[in-house]
Structure formats: structure tokens, C-alpha cells
Amino acid sequence: MSSFDQDDLLKRLRRIEGQVAGISRMVADDRYCIDVLTQVSAVTKALQSVSLKLLDAHLAGCVVDAAREGGPEAEAKVKEASDAIARLVRS
Amino acid sequence: MSSFDQDDLLKRLRRIEGQVAGISRMVADDRYCIDVLTQVSAVTKALQSVSLKLLDAHLAGCVVDAAREGGPEAEAKVKEASDAIARLVRS
Amino acid sequence: MSSFDQDDLLKRLRRIEGQVAGISRMVADDRYCIDVLTQVSAVTKALQSVSLKLLDAHLAGCVVDAAREGGPEAEAKVKEASDAIARLVRS
Amino acid sequence: MSSFDQDDLLKRLRRIEGQVAGISRMVADDRYCIDVLTQVSAVTKALQSVSLKLLDAHLAGCVVDAAREGGPEAEAKVKEASDAIARLVRS
Numbered sequence: 085m086s087s088f089d090q091d092d093l094l095k096r097l098r099r100i101e102g103q104v105a106g107i108s109r110m111v112a113d114d115r116y117c118i119d120v121l122t123q124v125s126a127v128t129k130a131l132q133s134v135s136l137k138l139l140d141a142h143l144a145g146c147v148v149d150a151a152r153e154g155g156p157e158a159e160a161k162v163k164e165a166s167d168a169i170a171r172l173v174r175s
Numbered sequence: 176m177s178s179f180d181q182d183d184l185l186k187r188l189r190r191i192e193g194q195v196a197g198i199s200r201m202v203a204d205d206r207y208c209i210d211v212l213t214q215v216s217a218v219t220k221a222l223q224s225v226s227l228k229l230l231d232a233h234l235a236g237c238v239v240d241a242a243r244e245g246g247p248e249a250e251a252k253v254k255e256a257s258d259a260i261a262r263l264v265r266s
Numbered sequence: 267m268s269s270f271d272q273d274d275l276l277k278r279l280r281r282i283e284g285q286v287a288g289i290s291r292m293v294a295d296d297r298y299c300i301d302v303l304t305q306v307s308a309v310t311k312a313l314q315s316v317s318l319k320l321l322d323a324h325l326a327g328c329v330v331d332a333a334r335e336g337g338p339e340a341e342a343k344v345k346e347a348s349d350a351i352a353r354l355v356r357s
Numbered sequence: 358m359s360s361f362d363q364d365d366l367l368k369r370l371r372r373i374e375g376q377v378a379g380i381s382r383m384v385a386d387d388r389y390c391i392d393v394l395t396q397v398s399a400v401t402k403a404l405q406s407v408s409l410k411l412l413d414a415h416l417a418g419c420v421v422d423a424a425r426e427g428g429p430e431a432e433a434k435v436k437e438a439s440d441a442i443a444r445l446v447r448s
Contacts, residue, residue, distance in 0.1 A: 279377060296363075307445055357402050
């Protein structure tokens, strides 16, 4: 995996996991829909930040390393990154 | 809370919670960034479905009920729903 | 069409049209990709605002009116609005 | 500008410009909100494709070239691309 702050990412993911558990409790407690929706939007944004951190690390790590080596490996890595970006933009 | 399939929603949320825990494990195991990103995009889409189900129920329930009563209550409910939709679209 | 500020919407759409024409010129002039991307993101946000204004008006107008009449007409209008919201969220 | 099919991009942008003009006419003709919203979602998706094509070209061109040269130039290009991706994801 490319170099990035693994602890930071794990901390964010644990927080997201807790937020999702909290949303489950809100639904089980029949809480007002709009309040639940507000929490879901917050989790979506938190996930976006995780994705962007992963992508930054991947570009700066794997893609740059492959570019230096050149040839089909570089093209494959760039295509792979582009496809991941497309999935992210369309999700 | 408006009428919707609470069990279905809770099942979806539990699955999402499990997926987020799985992503944490992938990060802890130094798995390839692109594979982790693919999972994060899947969780984002699953959350979107939860949001849309909540919103459908809210429109069909609270907003329609308030509309029938009319007056400022109806306007407030529509404004509240519109703001929730804006947060969803922009997240 | 539901009641909303038609002039405001037309002004926004004309501005968006001009922005898209500007992006074409940037591409034709071989301008730097990142600068072009910045403009495309701006147009996407401007379109989002147009969508949200249309949706607000539709909820406050057609959906509320149909809710007051009740019956299958109300359900159809809510379903239609929910589908439009889903398209917006997923676009 | 990185190498990509300029004609294809210009054709797409001209089509988008025409679609936006069409939406203006729909609004001026007081067409049904949901139909207008459907067109706006289509334009948003078309813009997304333009963005992803630009980004692909930029990664494969400028970013790879800078990576080969290495040093601060490479880091700056990756950071710039990451920021553009973030704007795209959040728009």
C-alpha cells in the first residue's frame, strides 16, 4: 500500500463505523427521518475524505513509481487510477 | 417516523457497518489502495440507497400529512425536506 | 409548472450556457487541463442549484396540491418526485 | 494540454451547450418540472464524462511526465491532480 497515515485512516474508519451503528439505533428508536438523513449525509462526507486520502496516496505512491519505470506498467497503473476515480465520482 | 420497512433498513445498516469494519481490516492489512477504494465506493452507494428509502418514506408520510393540514406546517415540512435533499445531493 | 422565479432560472441557465461555451474555447485553445476541470466543476455546481430550485418548486407546488386531493394521484406524484430525487443524487 | 481527442471533447461540449439551451426553452415554455429535471440530470452526467476524460488525459500526460522528472515538480503535479479530483468528487 502507498505511504499514508494508516493510523489516521483507521481512526476515521472506526468513527464512521460508530456513526453507522448510531444511525441504526436512531432507526430502531423511530427517530425523525430528517435527523437520520442528516447523519447519513455526514457519514457519506466522512467516507469521501477517506477515499480522497487513499487516492492521494495511491497517485503519489504507486502511480508515480510506475511512471518512473515507464512502459505498459505505467499505462496500466494510470488506467486503474482513472477507473477508481470514475467510480468515486459516480458513487 | 414515516412508515417504511424498518427491518429492511436495519438489515442494510448492519451490512454497511460490517463493510466499514471490513475496510478497516483491509487498511490494517496494507491491502492495495484500489481494492480498498472499490469497497468504499460500494459503501457509499449502499448509504445512498438508505437515504433515498428514508426520503421516500418521509415525503409519502410526514410531507403528505402536513400538506393535507395546509398552512405554515406544510410549508415548513416542504422546506425541511428540500434542505435534506440539498444536503444529500451535495454530499 | 410549479410556481418559482422563472426569470431567475432562465438567467442561471443562460449563464451556464455561456460557461459551457467558454469551456469549449478553453479546450480549443489547448488550455491547461486543471483550469478546464475547475470550470467544469463550477458548471456542475451551478446545474445542481438549478435542479434544487426546480425540485423545491415541484414539492411545494404539484406534490402538495396532489397530497391535498389524496388518493392514487398523490401517491403517483410522490413516487415521481422520489424518482427524480434519486436521479439527481446519483448523477 | 495533455494528449486527448480534442475533437471528441469539443463535440461533447457543443452537445451539452445545446442541451442547456433546450432546458432554457423548456423552462420558458413552462414545461413540467420533472421533465426539466430529467434533462438537467442528463447534462450533469455528460459533464461528468467530459471531466473524467480530461482527468485521464492529465494523469497520463502531465502527471506521468512530471513523475519521470521527479523532485518537487512531480509532487506539485500530483497534489494539483488530487485537488482537482476532490473538487470533482465534491461537485
